[in-house]
Each structure stands twice: as structure tokens, then as C-alpha cells.
Amino acid sequence: MSTYTAWTARDSVGRIAVPRESDDKYSRGVLGVITGSTMYPGAAVIGVEAALRTGVGMVRYLGPERAAGLVLQRRPEAVTSEGRVQAWLMGSGMDHVERESLAQMVEALAQPVPVVLDGGALDLYDRAAGPVIVTPHFRELARLLDANLADIAAGPAVWARRAADELGVTVLLKGHTTYVAGPGISLSTASAPSWLATAGAGDALAGILGSLVATHSARIQDDPAELARLAASAAVLHGLAAERASGGGPLTILDLAAAVPATIAALLRD
Ligand SMILES: NC(=O)C1=CN([C@@H]2O[C@H](COP(=O)(O)OP(=O)(O)OC[C@H]3O[C@@H](n4cnc5c(N)ncnc54)[C@H](OP(=O)(O)O)[C@@H]3O)[C@@H](O)[C@H]2O)[C@@H](O)CC1
Numbered sequence: 001m002s003t004y005t006a007w008t009a010r011d012s013v014g015r016i017a018v019p020r021e022s023d024d025k026y027s028r029g030v031l032g033v034i035t036g037s038t039m040y041p042g043a044a045v046i047g048v049e050a051a052l053r054t055g056v057g058m059v060r061y062l063g064p065e066r067a068a069g070l071v072l073q074r075r076p077e078a079v080t081s082e083g084r085v086q087a088w089l090m091g092s093g094m095d096h097v098e099r100e101s102l103a104q105m106v107e108a109l110a111q112p113v114p115v116v117l118d119g120g121a122l123d124l125y126d127r128a129a130g131p132v133i134v135t136p137h138f139r140e141l142a143r144l145l146d147a148n149l150a151d152i153a154a155g156p157a158v159w160a161r162r163a164a165d166e167l168g169v170t171v172l173l174k175g176h177t178t179y180v181a182g183p184g185i186s187l188s189t190a191s192a193p194s195w196l197a198t199a200g201a202g203d204a205l206a207g208i209l210g211s212l213v214a215t216h217s218a219r220i221q222d223d224p225a226e227l228a229r230l231a232a233s234a235a236v237l238h239g240l241a242a243e244r245a246s247g248g249g250p251l252t253i254l255d256l257a258a259a260v261p262a263t264i265a266a267l268l269r270d
């Protein structure tokens with residue numbers, strides 16, 4: 001039996017790193033990003049956009065050339081040179097079989113920093129030297145565990161917990177309700193409108209989470225359960241930004257990303 005604690009907007013406020021006077025771009029945290037592919041470059045653009053909108057010192061984007069060009073066109077703030085990072089985000093918009101960035105991902109995974117594994121990089125969890133969070137939807141979790149999709153859809157809370165225990169990582173299982181299971185911790189949140197069921201929504205969540213992880217890298221090393229709290233906070237932010245972008249109607253994912261700064265400002269104010 002898995003008992004989940006509801007994670008709220010109020011709980012999430014403490015997971016937003018507000019810069020101090022003494023901060024610079026490096027001390028705030030640098031997120032390394034290896035996402036997108038020649039086939040799906042849009043996922044890279046969305047993830048980087050969402051990460052920057054969430055507030056991080058720098059994004060280093062190291063994905064395929066076509067995606068890098070589009071990322072830079074949209075976000076010239078992104079840096080495409082290698083260098084030190086406080087966390088990695090990888091896999092969104094990547095085919096899990098034909099991974100053109102596999103060598104870069106394996107090299108990055110050898111670094112002992114926290115890593116967010118999404119989409120086509122989920123199964124690389126056992127190659128990571130640092131703390132890992134995986135962010136599957138139902139179908140991806142079924143593939144990862146070699147389980148039945150219908151069983152997962154019928155009991156996502158139980159399956160998120162089971163996946164965390166079996167794989168030895170923190171799991172964020174996506175859906176109308178998001179379930180997060182980590183070491184000794186199970187959290188759930190359902191702050192998102194169903195308008196969020198649109199392509200690219202998961203890529204934005206991964207970017208928001210990457211940003212929160214990069215700005216709390218040291219805290220995660222000290223307390224492994226912190227990764228779950230950050231993940232639940234990312235899902236809350238994602239849901240509230242979706243609500244703001246939607247206003248009761250349809251939304252696009254870049255509108256969601258654009259709504260993240262005001263969502264954070266409102267959370268910090270209230
Ligand atoms: N902006 C970007 O760059 C974005 C890029 N993205 C990336 O795109 C890639 C390919 O995504 P995709 O959904 O096309 O994957 P695909 O393996 O064909 O199908 C997976 C399953 O879905 C089902 N299914 C599909 N269509 C269906 C339908 N009309 N109606 C009902 N079912 C349908 C289909 O079921 P089947 O047809 O087999 O019954 C299959 O089992 C992926 O790598 C993702 O990361 C996303 O992150 C979004 C934003």
C-alpha cells in the first residue's frame with residue numbers, strides 16, 4: 001500500500017531559490033541540457049525555455065546541432081559550450097532506440113551531480129553517478145519496467161512507488177495527478193487543468209524541474225528525499241503556470257513557459 005502526501009503550492013515556495021545580493025550566475029546553479037534530436041528539435045527549445053523562465057544561473061545546451069541552432073534562435077541566453085554544471089537534464093524529444101546524443105549523455109552521467117532523465121533517456125538511470133529522477137508517462141513507465149500499460153493506468157500511485165523501489169531512483173509519474181516517489185517519501189499533486197494534455201507539456205515540466213534541481217544541487221546531495229520535494233514543486237509550478245496560461249481555455253506550451261515567472265512571483269508574494 002502506498003500512502004501519498006498531497007504537496008501544495010505553499011510547500012513549493014520553499015523550493016524556489018531566490019537569488020541573494022552575493023549571487024552570480026554560477027552560484028545560482030548551471031543546468032546542463034542534452035535534449036531534442038534532429039527529428040524532434042522542438043522539445044529542446046521548450047525545455048530550455050521553461051528552464052530559463054524558472055530561474056537558473058545558466059543553461060548549457062549540448063544537444064544535436066539542428067536543435068542547438070533553434071534553441072539559440074529562441075534563447076540566445078543559452079550557452080552551447082561544455083563546462084561545469086550543477087545538474088543535468090536529458091532525454092526529452094529523443095527516440096529511446098536511435099539516440100544521436102548517447103555518447104554525450106554517457107559522459108555527462110559519469111559526473112556525480114543530480115540528473116533528470118526524461119523521454120528517450122529514462123533507461124540510462126543505472127549509468128548515473130549522481131542522484132537520479134526519472135519522469136515517465138504511463139507508456140514510458142510500462143516500457144521501463146516491462147509492465148502492462150493497463151495495470152499502470154489502473155494504479156499509478158502503486159506503480160510509481162514500485163518503480164522507485166525497484167530501480168532505486170526517484171520517480172515522477174505524469175498524468176492528471178502527478179505521483180512522486182523517492183527514498184522514504186511519496187508525494188502527489190493535481191494542480192493542472194486538463195487543457196495541459198497537449199504535446200510538449202512534458203518537455204516543459206522537465207525544464208522546470210531541471211531548473212529547480214540545478215539551483216538546489218547541494219541540498220539534494222545532503223538529503224536524497226529533497227529530489228522528490230523538488231519534483232513535486234516542479235509539478236505544482238507547471239500546473240499553476242498552465243492554469244494561468246489557460247485562463248479556462250486552451251493553452252500552448254510556450255504560453256505556459258511565459259507564465260512561469262509571474263506564477264513564481266505570486267507564490268513568493270502570497
Ligand atoms: N515539440 C516536440 O519536439 C515534441 C516531441 N515529442 C516527441 O515526439 C516523439 C514521438 O511522439 P509520438 O506520440 O508521435 O510517438 P509514437 O511513438 O508515434 O506514439 C507513441 C504512442 O502513442 C500512440 N499514438 C500516437 N498517435 C496517436 C493518435 N493519434 N491516437 C491514439 N494514439 C496515438 C501510439 O499508439 P499506436 O498508434 O501504436 O496505437 C504509440 O503507442 C517522442 O519521442 C516525443 O518525445 C513530444 O515530446 C511532443 C513534443
Ligand SMILES: Nc1ncnc2c1ncn2[C@@H]1O[C@H](COP(=O)(O)OP(=O)(O)O)[C@@H](O)[C@H]1O
Pocket residue numbers: 137174175176177178192193194195196197198199200201202203204205238
Ligand atoms: N489530463 C491531464 N490533466 C492535467 N495534466 C495533464 C493531463 N494529461 C497530461 N498532463 C500533464 O501534461 C504533461 C504531459 O507530459 P508528456 O506525456 O511527457 O507529454 P509530451 O511528451 O508531449 O511532452 C505531464 O506533465 C502531465 O502531468
